[in-house]
Each structure stands twice: as structure tokens, then as C-alpha cells.
Amino acid sequence: MFKTFLVFILIIPALWAETVTADIAPVNGSRIRLHETPGGIVPELPGSYARTEEGFPMLPQFPWTVKLPTGSGAVSISSEESWETIALSIYIPPLSEPLPLIIEQALIVTAENSNVYLSDAYWPAEPVELTGTGYQSGCPVAEIMVTPLRWNPATGELQRLSSLEVNIETAPLETRPLPSLDSEFRRMLIVTDASFESAFNDLAERRNSQGILTEVFTMTEVYASASGRDNAEKLRNFVKDYYTANGLDFLLLGGDTDAVPFRYAYAMTCEYGLAREDSLPCDLYFSDLDGTWDANNNDIFGEVADNVDLYPDIFVGRAPVENVSEAQTFVANIAAYEDCIQDDHLQRVLFLAEVLWTNPYTNSGDSKDYIDEHFLPDFLDITKLYQALGNENLATTMTALNAGQNFINHDGHAWYSCMGVGDDYMYIPDVDAVNSGGRFGASIYSIGCWSTAFDFDAIAEHFLTNPNGGTVGFIGNSSYGWGSPGNPLYGYSDALDHLYHDYLYSDWSLTNAELLALTKEYFIPYSHWENVYRWHQYDVNLLGDPSLRAYRISPSSITVDCPDIVNVNTSLIPIQVSGVNPAGLTVCVHDQGSNWDVTVLDASGAFTFVLESPVTGDVKVTVTGPGVRRTTVDIPQATGPDPVISQLIIDDDMEYGQLSPGCSSDLQITLLNQGTENLTNVELVIDAITGPATVNQNSSLFGAINAGNESTGTPYISLDVNTTAVNGDVITLQGDIQSVQGDWDISISLLLYAPGLYFTTYSVNDSTSGNANGIPDPGETFDLTASIANVGMLNAASVSCIMTGYPGDVTWLTDSVYVDSIPQGGTETFTFVCSLDPGTPSPSFPWLFFDIISETADYESPDSLRLTVGETGISNDVESGTAGWTHSGTLDLWNISTADSHSPDHSWHCGDSEGYHPNMDCSLLSPEMILAPDALLSFWAAFDVAIYGSDGMYVIVNDLTVSSSDTLDYIGSGGALGRDFHGIGTEWCEWSYDLSTWGTGNTIQVEFRFCSDSDSDTGPGFFVDDISVQGAYTGSLGISPQPPIIPILGLPSPNPASGLFSVPVNIPQQGDWNLALYDISGRLVLTMTGRSPFADTVEMDVSHLSSGIYFLR
Template structure:
């Protein structure tokens, strides 16, 4: 009987739905007639110009109607009425096919003369195809129609001022209820897409409204550890996340291949937990991609069955391959409404992973202020007949525009724009690079591209050296968004992957894995459409997270993908599929200068309350829209809301607030630093005594190292009942820094909703080595003997923290003297006294004074110390003499090293071979020694006699101890412009020469560290000219060895323990040789000497009589000289 009743219910629901009709009326007025290439176009606001290629272009209105729960669209009827004539002077413009940016080939002008000579009303059917799509379980009917009717032969044009769209419904073939979430974000997304947002009410009782977590990270097992800091950061700001490894996914999910298993796992996590973002952690060799199918009829047919599209993992309805022919994403098998945001960190090793994550975190934690209203627009030449410039598309990203049938509100017009436009003569790859290095918020680019090139850069140009300014310190990392073709083809080693995986430059890149498409001579096109909508999602919708910007862009573009009529050109679908984000999905772009949000909220909530209100404003009191507000108790999210245009978020607690005690309120939004607040849930009709505020009882009101003080503490009874016989106990989490000497206090009685001040309540002492700005959490436990009330507060402890600004490196000759200046800065939060600064000198360097005493430095204060250095006449040429230095005050110190370069080292090849240095060779034949052709002397190096399409390389790796100049002489005789001598530093081409180029000097700056220098002579496939070779001579290297009296090296097997030490310290060696052990204080004074013999290999040194502080132990013999630091307590 129960089964029968259920069956009848389903049948009744089916009959009810099938009889339903959704109806929407649209109105049109104020048509605008424009001219394009001697033709006319009729335009209406929010109508897109389109047609079959060669047919008259008409304005089409996209229809996006939200359908009742449990239904889908079955048929559509469009009723046009209230017609009015439009005066046009020319024929309507024939629609021209979209072109890919990288192949704007010459094509004939398309015009269907049969249609233009017809006496029939065009179009024969005013509406396009009807389809049903689902967005987070909400059914949408998509179609389009034109209010314009055209008689081509007579030239008459009329339009309907009123159009009524009637969609007949049928019962949905699939139950999508598991996909319905009624979170504030999803409700807002659904409402913004619907022409009839009121229909959302039919879904609100059917979905869940609090997601368990926000972001799923999918990666290989070997990369999980590399995401630890990333996950911790996002959890700390309220973006709750989990990691799933591919091995676990493949083992637990069903699917015909790994891609489907990954997608099915994502669907489950979305359905069960309400995730809003997925990060794919790895290149395609780690996380495989799904290749989608698309067909475009342009000037020729374009077809691809493997478009890399991470959309497959974010649009979660259907299978994308219903007919099983492996053409994933065919029309009718697609899902154009992504439920979640998606992005891919496209790395293939741990170093690249670390680079991406470091940029992601540093960009958000430590923004470089003053650059976030500076936007860069780069537009290249695109096409010449009709003339088409990228700048026309770029300008539509600024301000409000209703061009081309849709409205977007983009970058504020009062921002600072740097425009690199081809038609203005300001375009160029070098100019764009310089702008990025000088700091810019975002780079928007339109131009031709390929896998290894974009913006006229090539893979070899994307280096840390070329983008050294965009290092996250001097200037911000930036975002790079391009319309160009294939530059985002992450299935290959594309140029956008290089942008995000080097240490500098782009924190994320948005681009196409295959062709980008445009419409010549117009300001509309597939790539510009998606770009405009993404910019609107950022600046107008104020969505915080990058991955959701692109998701919103695709949702708003989806109604335009299916073209009117029976036929789809396909270019917008292609671009819709192939645009992806390379970078982090959850990063929050700074789209204005960061600010600290002002939050109005209740710090205490009564148990059982149904809702609470949060108000978010900026520092000027302006309400802030789109801020995510979530309450978390005991690691579970219990309430969530998003602020509206008034800055108000109404958080509802389903079933009433059930938590007791402390919980967190996380607030995250566009352009604001994340906020984390403590909120206490207290019982109604009871007492509840908690911490309110504190005061430190000393002169400056802060806690500092090596001091004894006490707290005045204010307690408050936030309950509604008086508390009697209360006692309070104070503890902390950093007992190694703070010793609470008086932890208990007898409070007494505290009236309801009132506070009490406890004077000198809790005494404490602070250790003398606590790091500056250490955060200590204190816990206050109050009790009346029956109930216990816990609360907490955080306090920062301040101490000295030294920084030494050393002078630039010196290059001196034997006998030279130079005065230099060291700057000592106390960047800590507390003053320091009796500060010692000392420099340890090698025998070849002398100084007028090497030990200094500074009586005191206040917090933030600095002092300069001048010293005069003199190089001995006996100093060896070609070395960097390193001088360790230290600044110390009590237990606080900082060490560093300063180098003086004496002379240089020259490879002049006068040995007659390559034996003087450790040269390496690549190629066949190798470089050789030439006689009688040198720049100076008898010998030089000459490239081998190679054949066409080959190269030969001479290279060497050196250890540069201080930044210095490097130079060499070169000569070339080759086919000009084709066969080159190229010079590389660390694999990056620095310069190249061809033709007849006689001996000349070239110089470069080498930075500190290991550097590989290469000279490569290479030939192309064609002709040869001249002597077909290159020569190199008189290479002047910077110093590559270090001579010091005190050298710290780790590879020697020397053990010093214990460290720190109080009584004795033991020094042991394991090489079985004698060694002399000397102990120096920080002033460089020798305070002790011992001998380690081969018999013992260990000595014990009594340090009990030494004053507490820092000392240096130097262990040396004929083979090594090692210095290590110890601390005596």
C-alpha cells in the first residue's frame, strides 16, 4: 500500500509539472542603427549581434529562465507583438565568422545572396534552440530570440516592442536534488543568472545551507607535504579545506578512466559537503586532463577532440559523453553551468610546487602597498581588413558597458592605467616587461600567441632575472590574462606554466589551452566576452576567489553559447572550453589597496539564538558587499552568510545555536585582510564570568624580555545571573617564555552583566631570550565551585631584534684602503643595551678598529659605524676575503659576512689548452685552442667546425662570492642573422652576435652564488658565410675562491655538544688528525685554546667561568679551518 501511494504521488507530481508553463515578458525600445563597412546594424540594449555566417546580423536576446524544482524545458513559444518600423539606409550587415588569434588568415567576405534577395521575412523562426541546464541543482531553460524582422529584398525592418516567452515543462528525467545547496553564495549565483529570480523560492526548502568545507585539493601522494603550509593558511582565514590523493581517489571511485574517477569523487564531495572550489595540484603527468570536443565553422573548419578543459571537473551534471563515442562535450552532452570554481597548479616537481605556493601565500600575506590601483592593458594588432586592434577589446574592461548585448561593470575608471597599444606606438614586449617590473596589479593582454610565446615573449624570456622587479618584495607578483592562442596549453610545456612556476612574475595566469577567438572589425568575440564577464565578477559582483571569478564568467556567458537557429558556429563554445586558470583557485586578488575591515558583531551569543547580524565596513565607513562570514565551533561550521550591498550579513543558526563556549568568526572579502574574531556562546538564565581586558603594570604597558611584572585583569559576567565566590586561575601556552608566579586570584562576587577589575592579580617573569614579537596565549579559568567558565586572550612579548645593513662589496687591489659604513638597526619592539659589534679579519685585511660598543638602541632606532679597511701588499689576486661579523646584546645576536674582492682571475688560454680551469664541452666537434688569432697573446678559444643545424658549447661553472663584473672578448665570422655566437648565464640567453664582428669586449654582472657560463656557436639549416665560427679570449672571472681566517663549513664531521652549554662543552672530530681548538668572544678576543690529538679525537672545555653569551669555537689543522657558534648559559 505504501509503494502504491508513493507511485501515485510521483504520477501526480509528473502530471502537475507537465502541465506547467513558465512565462516571461520582455520589452524593447530605443533601437540604435549603426554603420559597419557600408552596412547597417540594428542594436538593442542587452541583445547580442549574431547570425549564421553570411546571413543578416540581428540582435538576439538571450533567455535564461529558472524552472520549478523537478522540471525541465520541453518546448518554447515566443510571441512577438506591438511592432514598430525602423528606418535603415543600407542592408543589414552579413555576419562574419570568428577567427582564431593565431591564424587570422585572409578570407573572402561572407554574404548569402539567396537570403539577401529573398522576399520572405527573416528569420523564418524568431527563436533558437531550447535546452535545459542545471546550476547547483537548479534547472534553467536556455534559448534566445530576436525581436527584429527583416525583409531583405525591400530593406524593411521592424521590431516587436513586446515579446512573451512561454516554456512548457516536463518532469525532469533525472533527480538532481542531491546537487541542491541553498548557501548564500549559490542563491546569489542562481538569482543573478535567472531572468525570473523569484522562482528560487521553489528550491529553498529542498537544499542544505551550511557547507562542511570549502576547498578540495587533489594531488599526488608525493606532493601532499608540500601543501601543508598552504592548507594551514587557508584554514586560518576560514577557507576550510581537505586534501585527497590520487591513489585514494582511484581506489575508491568508479569510472571508465582516471579522469572520470576524479570527477565522480568531486561530485561526491560537492553533494556530501558543499565544496565550492577544487584545486588540481599538478601538471597533466600528475593530475590528468579531460580533452573536450569542439567543431568551429570559420573561414575553414576547425576541429579538436582533445581540448584541455578543467571545466570537466567543475561542471558536474551529466557525463559529457552520453553516446559513448568519446567526443566529450558535444552539443547536448555538455554542461555549461559550472557548480564550483576550478584551477590547476601546473607543476611537475617539488621546486615548482614550492614556487607557486610561496607566491600564492606571500602575495596574500605581504602585499606591496601602493600598486593595486595600477592596471596594465596590452593590445596588439590583430587584423587589417577590416582593421582590428586589441585595444578595442581592452577598453571594454573599464567601467560600465552594455555593448554587444550584455552589461558588465569592470575596472573603475579612476584607476591608473598603463596602456601598451600597437596603434599608439606604445606596444612592445620590453615596455610590457618594464611595466610589470615597476609594479602592476593585473595584466590584461590581447594578441597573437602560441605554446611557447605570448606578448612577443618566448619561453626563454620568462626568467627570474627578466622579471626581477616582480619579486613580491620590491613589487607585487601579478596576474596575467591573455586572449592569445595555445599559450595556456598545460598539456604541453607552455609559456604560461613558466610564468607561474618561476620564483618571480605571475602568481596566476588565465589563458587558452587551444585557440582564442575574435571577430574582426568588431568589439565582440568569444575571448573578449569571457574576459569582460570575468572582470565583472571581480569588480562588480565582488566575488573574493579567483577560481570562482572564472566560474561566474562562464555561468553568465552560458546563455550565449548556443547560437540562434539550428546551427552553432562553435567559436564561443571552443573558447568556453579552453580557457583555464593556472595557479591557485582560492587566491584573493588585491583589486584595490588592502584595508582592515571594521566589523560590527556580537562577541557573546546566547545559546538557542536563531540568528545574528554582522556588519562589515571599510576604514571610511562604507558598507562592503560580498564578505563571507562563517562561525566555526569545535572544527565544525555552524553558521554562514554573505554581506549584502549594505554590508549586512544575517547568519542563521539552524535549529538555534547549540554550541557552548568559545567559537570563531571568520570574515573574508575582497581587498580586505582576513579577520578572525572570538565569539562566546553563553547559556541563558545563568552566570558566565569571562576575561574582558588586561593592563600590564609597568612604565610602557607592554611585556618585554627579562622583566618581572603583573597584570590588572577585568572580568565580566556576561550571564544573566549573579556569580558568587568566584576564583580565577591564569595559565599560558608558552611556559618557556613566561613563568606565572602568582596564578590564582580570589575574585568574589560578580553581578550579572557587569565587570570587576582585579588589580595586580597575576604576577609573572619573562625569560631573557624570548624572540621578539612572540605571541603568548593566556587562559583564564573562572569557577564558582559548580560551573567552570573558560576564556583566553593573546599578548605579544617584545625583545630586541637586530639587522645589519652592510655596505656594497668592495673591489680593491693590494695596498688599497677604503672607508665603508655598516648600519645596525634594532627592528625589535624593545630597547637593547650594551651592544657589541665585532668583525673577524683575515691576515691580509686590516682595519682601524674591529670592535665597537653601542650603549643602547631603542626599538626602531639605528646607528652607523664607519670602518677603514686596508688590503695587504701581500694579498693574493683573484680572491674574495670574507669577514664574519656579529652584533650581540645579552642573549640576542645576529651574524653576517662581508667580502672584499682583491683583483680578478683571467683565462687567456696562454697555457695552450683548457687545463687552467674546469672547462666543459657540448657538441661535436668541441671548441678548440686556436693559434695566432687571439685578441692578446698567442692563444684563444675557437668554436669547432660544426655542420648545419648543430651547435657546439664551451661552458664553466663558478662560485661567485660577491656580486661583481665579468667580461670577455669575442669575435664572430658567420652568416649574418642566421648563425650565432650566443652567451648564456644559468641557461638564460644574455646576448648573441652574428655576421662579421671583430674583437670587442662584452661585460655582464654576475650575482652571488653558483653560476654557469656558456658560449654556444649554432648554425641554421641553410647557407654559411665568412669563416663560420666564433672566438673567445681574455675571460676575466670574478673571484671564485674564499680565503678567510674563520670559515664555517658543514661537511666536516665535527660535533660540538651540548649547545647551549652551562659547565662543559665537548668538541670531537672523527678524521683521526690533530686539531687546534680556539674560543673567541664576540669582540674577537681569544679566551681559550686546547689541542685535540689523534689519540682522543675529543676534548672537554670548561666554560663555567665564561660570562653568559655567544662565543665562536674555531677548529683548524692543515686541511680545514672550521668555526661554529656556541651559547654559554
């Protein structure tokens, strides 16, 4: 439903306190409905809610928060307002006693409050009430209640606010938001029943050994140390205290609801009629730790009035185990999955798609195909069982599950006892019978109703407690899922489903809980009202370990080199990881005592752990990370010599103290014998090198090294680094340490340090010799300011940027710019002065090529940007008439309205004073526009339509260049599996869509098409405002310069990419070409070569690369 007001904040500083002023601008009175009831007129305002005072007039009010300065709290509030009359001589009945939403009661006549009903004055006397200070994402906010209507019982006159300004006095705040101790390490807390403690201790040990500090507490311990009105609140308060004292990332609720409590949360009334359906089992209650979730103290948790900010502070999952055997199975299945006891199924995906409705026909297979085409890499083996294809039934589903699947995506009907699979249903005994030979999957994502209703014996639970097959995670609904009849791509549950799978292969480092939290977080701006978006915040839950990271691909094996033994003298544990790109892998070292340490590797794969205490027992080294098999090496206690490198000093002729391109360096190596026996005649010999360098001196002599002593070798190992080396390259020296007592293999990996300078964005200032619109136009002279970032590992000194290639209609008045330095991780701007010929095409998009040069490490790199000349796109706030927009269609009601707007007074509205009508099919069409590079469509919309049915708006791009149309989105009605009720919407929210796939220079039109079904249940409809299509001022990073006008390298597509991407290459000159892909550190990760002349599209496969930013050169 609609939120009623927009808030604009001005903070005014004072000496000891501050006054925060908020201008609250009401919407037009046409949004107010006067509902006739047997008792009188009840005003209704979407987004507002009945007050709570029994016997007082039933006027709506809504909660609002206003951000306050850090460290302050609200102490008082005053307001200045104006009113306008909207009704005369009406009677507003008194509010009855609030009742729990799930209890049906007979109508009770409530007595009027005589102080109000016998007075000749407006009530309430003040429109705002300060209820306290709270926190949203750690920031203090004033919590206020606004009553936007007032009524005079004597005259019956009803007025609404036409303007409102609140002044909030603040003072230093004694309390603080829930703080989290900054921790160097990730932490997990497991709470469980005492009978399950042993099983979950095994999981805690597993997590500790991979670098996640984990503790287990029993519920007996929790209840003894925390207060609260019930067990769920006691648990939440315990978690908050732990979070504050220790820091916390993950919480595993280690038990079903009889063992570990849960909370029902209220999002909205869905109007189906079951007593439990609107009470949503919601583990977000233990994740979003701000506030109490019951700000109005009515024991209904999660209401809009409770000021739940919805943002997760920690990541939560639940182990739905009911007995010791299930707890042991839950933990054992996780170990089997992570250790890859079976791994031939980890690239398999199973899609299960029903026809959700036959009228209108809704084939959820369309939604699965969309996920396949847009979000999943090509290397996956996807099995598609679709009812529409005739191949989805219980038998085919069981066959696929028994084969083993890593990810399962279920788009169909469900209940807590079953899941729809075509014309059949899969029941709990079927899940219990799955036997995949230990090929456990990472997760199931189901949009079906009630599949994860964990307050029942839900079918989702059985996937996690089957010792022979199933999955280690399940994401699903604790009540209804929501679709859109006739729109299989655009149901509300489908929206989350799509975004989850987008994130799944966009960032391989995310755990199951982080993926779900990130997905839901995207929709929080849409969820601050009673609507289906808010429903999903509470309704969609994770069963499973929140810290488990799913394999996205069959994992690679790695090699871990470390000492052969440990003993009483051991103080260093050097490790070297190879076999894959080690950057980003996590290594944890711990013994059976107090030694525990963790690090994240860089591209060298090398790290030396310094132990804080003498070694107790054996030492374990565990390596984990995206795309690699979890690997553990045991280092036993033993006696004998143990030589390790204790110090390596790089003495380079450039005096950076690091290897860099073109340098000559001596490596001063010190060996420590941390064993129990002496070493004699020690020599280090390098016999192989990989990377861009050559070895000049390959051996060092150390003499005798007694146990516990060190020795520095001479002569020093020396090497020369190639001038072609780049930032992030790795040089690895392979050899051995030789002595009379034995030989030890050794590997020394060293990173190359250099600047990494790349163009990021540009801006235009044409105020001196142009029309001051910030756009370069033909005939103008303007300042072009380019930003250059240093993403390398060395500061860049004496940096020049020199234009080298550009079209003939571009003239440079300043073509070379110099800055003193760009620090590592920093950005500097370079302002050129450019003039465009009056005959320059407009719009046009010329490439400008330039060299970036630094004296540091003799750095030089070509780069480029693509300039946008002339007007492109569109920007329309609907304040200047139609501005070229047109509309037509069946029952066309598109019009410019003052009934509601985002800014300032007007918007497009598809409806009349009564809202929209049945059987509409009409479109609002933009003027034609030309797309700039990386164009983005954005607009603001507010809407209120029936919950069920198919009333909604399609967002469409019409490509006039190739005469095609594509639907970007559907916004509107849905259905909880096909029922018929009312009332969904949001107040003003922003929607945005990437248009880069339509190509630079293409001509398009944006279309908003509204359609309604034949049902008479309607609403106010859609309001659209502040429509924009704008390009991004960015270029292709690292493009080699070529003659003017001929862009040799186009933009990669798709971008982002998860599998294959293609890039146009056009090289007219004869010779050899090399196409190289670098990661953000500047390390070369992929290359292709060929012969020119060449003009074609080149495809590169990046499916094996970790997610992140890469540069194409």
C-alpha cells in the first residue's frame, strides 16, 4: 500500500544540541477514501494505519523516522502545519479494542471517549507525536507518528494536512545503537538443544578449522543468561549481547522449533482466511537486531508501526533437526558436501517448472529459461523438467534427484507436506526415499507455498535430514509464495528467484545465507508498507548452515606446501598454495592448544604464520575458497631438523623494496632451523623459475645452522625482472635446501609491484564557451576532465596523460596533462581543453585514445574513452506538459495528474478520479531517443492495484533500429497460487534497468503499457514520474590506441558476464594481434592471439574465473 508522505531533511547545527527540521509534503486528498460502515465514516489512507487508543475516533496514522546526527537522540517535537477541509457533517466512529489478528471475535460496540466526542475542537490537537529514538543500520533516527487527518466531532468537519514541518530537538544520546565489535576474523554462533550439542560441536570444529571462529551454546545457557518476554526474545537478546561483545557474522539456529524458538512476524493480511497464514515464521527476527520488532508493545511483531528496518546485521540459517540422529545427519551431510566425497554432480542443475495457472496460462518454465539464459554459465548441465513439456512428474523428478543435483530450482505449487511436480506431487516419504549415493546438493530454491513452514513438519526439512541424498540447504516460503497469472517472468516470488540466481554466479564467494540476504536487501525500499514485498522479507527463510559456501563448479584440487614436522621449537608455519590462482583463498592454521590464525592469500599464494605460543599437538592447515576443494594438511609432532625462511629482503636497484618491472634485485634470504637437530653444509639452490624474470645467481651458502638458530646466505640470489612485466605478475623460484642431514623442497613466490593506471570516468564543463549544459555539442570548446585511478600496488609518481588518437573533427587546445602523483588506491583528475568542429555529427560517440605514463617503474599504458557528443536519452519530470510523450489503446486513461507525484507537482497517471477500470490495455510511449554508451533507464512509480489477478504495467523497450520490442519488467498484481483478493502496491520507489545491450547509437522508445483483467476489483493504479534514460561517461579500460575514428575494440557483451562474452575487434593493419584480460591487480588471466587484418567478433570464456572486475586490453 502507499506510503503517504515524502520527507526532506535539513539539519541545523547548534552549540550543545541540534534541531532537525523535516518538511513532510502530503499527497493530494484524492488518495483519501471515506469508507462507509454501519457505524459511520472511516477514513482510509493507503500506507496509514488505525490508531491504537480505544474509544477515540478511527483516524489513520503512520510511523515515520527522521535521521538524526550521530550521537544524538530526539527529546521533543513541534510542528507548523496548514489544513484543508475535505468533508463536512460526517461521523467517525470510535476505535474498538485492538485484537490479535488471528483471532475472530464478534463485533463489540465501543464507547466513545467523552473528552473528545463532546468537545467542539479538532482532534487530535497535534498532528505529530514523538515516540522515541531508534536505529537504522546503526544510525540514530527519530521515531514519530503522524496523523494526517483531524476531525471536529461537533461540526463533523474533516480536514487533511496540506503542509507539515516538524522540528525535532535533539540532545547528546546516552544510549547507542547496537554496536558490533570489529573483528579481524569471521565468527559464528550456534545455539542448540543440549542433546544436540555434541553433533554441533563437530560442526563448530569444522568451521574453526577453516577460519570462522565458532562457539556452541545450549538453550539452557541462553535462557539462564538473557531476559525477555518469551523464549524467542530471550534468544534474540542473547544474540544481541554476543554480537556486541564479540562481533558476529553467522548464527545457526541448531534445532527445529521445539528445540530452538522462532518468531511469527506480521507483514500484511493476505485475505485468504486461514488462521495461521499471515503469521509468518521469520528467522529475520534473529538477523535484524535493531529495536525490539514490537515498538508499539502489542505482541504483534514486525508490523510497519514497529519500525523494523529489515536490514540484516548477521546472517542466519536454521538446522531443522528434531533428534540427535537428525542433528548428526545434518552435520555429516555438510562435511560430505564440502569435502567432495562425491563431486561428479556439482555442475548439475535441476529445474522443476509447473503450469501455475491454466487461465490465464502461466508456464513457469519461461521463468526457468530466463534464469538459464541470463544468469547461469554455459558449463552447467541443466535438466529441465517442465509440465509444459510433458516431462515433469514424480518418476522423472525422483530419477533426477537420485542422480544428484547441486542446485534445484522449484517453480510450482507446494504445501508443507508436498511439492508440485507437474500432474503429480512429491510428498515427504518421497523425499525421505531419495538416494543419490551421497551426492548432496547445495540448495533448493522453491517459490511454492508453505514448503518451508518450519513450524510444521515441512517437506523442506526432510531434504536436509536424509542421510542418503537431498541438499544441505533449502530456501523457501514459510507461508504463501506469490505469482502473477499470465506473467510467469514477473511474479513477486519470481523476482526474488531471478535475483538470487543472478547473485549466485556473480559472486562465488557468497554463502547461502549471504545470497539470500543480498537478494532480499535489494527489495527493502519496496517493503516499508504492508505489501507482498514486505511479506517476502519475512516469508522467505533459509534452512541450512548460513556459513556454507556452495560450490559453483566441480572444484579444483590444490597443492599445499608446508613444513613436514612441528616440535617445541616451531615458531613459523610457512605455507605455499599452488595448482590454481590462489588469490582470495582462505588459509587457517591451528593446533590442539591456543594457536589459531587465519589469512586470505594474495596472488603469490605464500604466507608465513607466526605462532604466538609453543605448539600443542599436531598442526592442521586448512585451505578453502571459491572453486577449490576444501583441503586439510596435518603436520605431525616429530623431532629432527626443520629449515624455513624466516626473512627475505628484496634489495632492488629501483629502491622500492619490491620486485618491479625492469628491476635487478638481490634476494637476501635468512634460514631458521626451528627443528630439534643441527644442520651442516646448508645450501639453497634454485633450479627453476616461472614468471617474467631470469635468475643470475641461483645458489646461496648458509654453513651450519644449529637448532633454534638462523643464518643469512651468501652470495645473494639475484634476478632480473623483464620490462614487460605488469603489476600483479608472480615470479616463482623452485629449488631445494640441501644439507648433510637431508634435502627439503622449497618454493618462493614473489609478487610484482607496479602502478596500475586506468581511466574511470569523465565530466564536461562547457560553461565558458558553450551552452553550459554539461554536454559537448558541435562547435563548442569545453573542458574534458578525465579521472585516472591507480589500482596497482605502487604509488605512481610524475603521471602524464597524453592524447594520441582522435577523429579529425576534434581539436585539442590542451592535449597533455601532468600531475605529481597518484597514490595506490587513489584517483586524480586530468583536465583537457577540447574544441569540436561545427560539422561534428550529433549525436555521435567518438573514441579518444591516450597514453598514461609514470616515471615509477617506467610505467606506460594506453587507454581510451568514448565521448558522447550531443543530446541522447531523455529526462522528464512531467512538469512541462507532454514533452513529446503520447498515449493510446483500449480504455486509454493515461493523463498528466496532480493527484500524486514524486517531484514536484505532476506525474503520469493511468486512471481517472476513480482509479483504473477493468479490461484496459493502453500504453504511454516516449519520444524517440538515441542511446549513449551504457545507457540506464530509471523512473519513479507508485501504484495500488488488486493483489490477485493480472492488473499491472509492463515496462517495454521498442528498438526502432531493428524493429523489435523487449519487455523489461512487469509490475502489478500477482497471486498466491490463484486466489481472488485485493490490495497491493508501493509508495514512490525507483525502478532502473540496464539498456546497454541495445547498443550505443540505437534509436529506441520506452513504453509503459498498462493492462487490467475483467475483474471489477480495481484500485488507484499507476503513477509514473521522473523518467530518465542516461548514458554513463565511461570507456573500455586499457584499449590500445589506433588511428582516429577506427575503434579496434568494442564493448564486451554481456557485461557482467558469467560464461562466454563477445567483443568486436577491428584491425585493418597487417600483423599479429593479442587480446588480453587482466584482473583488478593487473595480473594477466586470459589471452587470445590472431593475425590481422581482422574484423570479427571474438568470444572469450570466463566461466572459470572468480567474480570481480577485469580489464580488457
